[in-house]
Amino acid sequence: MEDIFPKKANVVVVKCPGHVQVVVLNKEPLFFSLRDGHYFPTLRLLHHYPGFMREVQVDKGAIRFILGGAHIMCPGLTSKGGDMEEDLPAEQPVAIRAEGKEMVLALGLTKMSAAEIRGQNKGIAIELVHFLNDGLWRTEPIN
Template identity: 30%
Template sequence: MEVKKRHYLSKKDIKNIKKELSFIELPKKNVELVVTDKYELILVENEPVAFKYGDKIIPTLKALSKVEIDKGFAIVDMGAIKHLINGADVMAPGIVDADEDIKEGDVVIVLDEKNKKPICVGIALMSGEEMKRENKGKAIKNIHYVGDDIWNFK
């Protein structure tokens, strides 16, 4: 990933980001925006805590691993993990539980069944109720996963 621009965000920009990422601690200053050839990353102490995806600000897995996740989640069986960390979308049959308040288009944090650790972040292609009920089809578009460019950003 090639860095094209890098600069510190204003206090106003940081305040706006805090509204969208209220469950992640952001300092009042020294928050950077890094524009690469693929992503716009938000860094705190050189660690990506979020990235822009369309008009959404998405938390990174490293930032999510430091907080309790109690909403906007889907839990997948252990057999799905090897596919998800290779970038595959989340299929409905692999989901064992999901937050029923999820709506199509929402950001979803995918957790593994055994440890409840985040393994990917995606965009819901169906509601949380449908994810729990359906036995076929794509449920979540995978946009960030363990081992991808954002995960490995230095």
């Protein structure tokens, strides 16, 4: 934790329009919260600290949809290239990795448990909150 928040660091919480809060350390966004909900690490932080949060894997066919901002549908997790923990609960913040890729490409919040996702196998499984090349990813250091 001291790597992320060193002693005597300049930490600021920036309140943005749309009920978004961003935790900034030395001008770099590290965490964010939407509508006073869960705090998520930014993808940049997660790329420096892999394994920081629970992960799921989608099949490679889902990549272009995720990079366009689409939510994760159940078949993307239950297909041959998908993977998730058996005990994954609903309303769990997760990092999303794609089949065959090393780095996480998005963050989201599960809308169903793993058992529900496997049982229903249709509908939105994970609500996307941050993905590569979105506005937060493109944010320059904050002054």
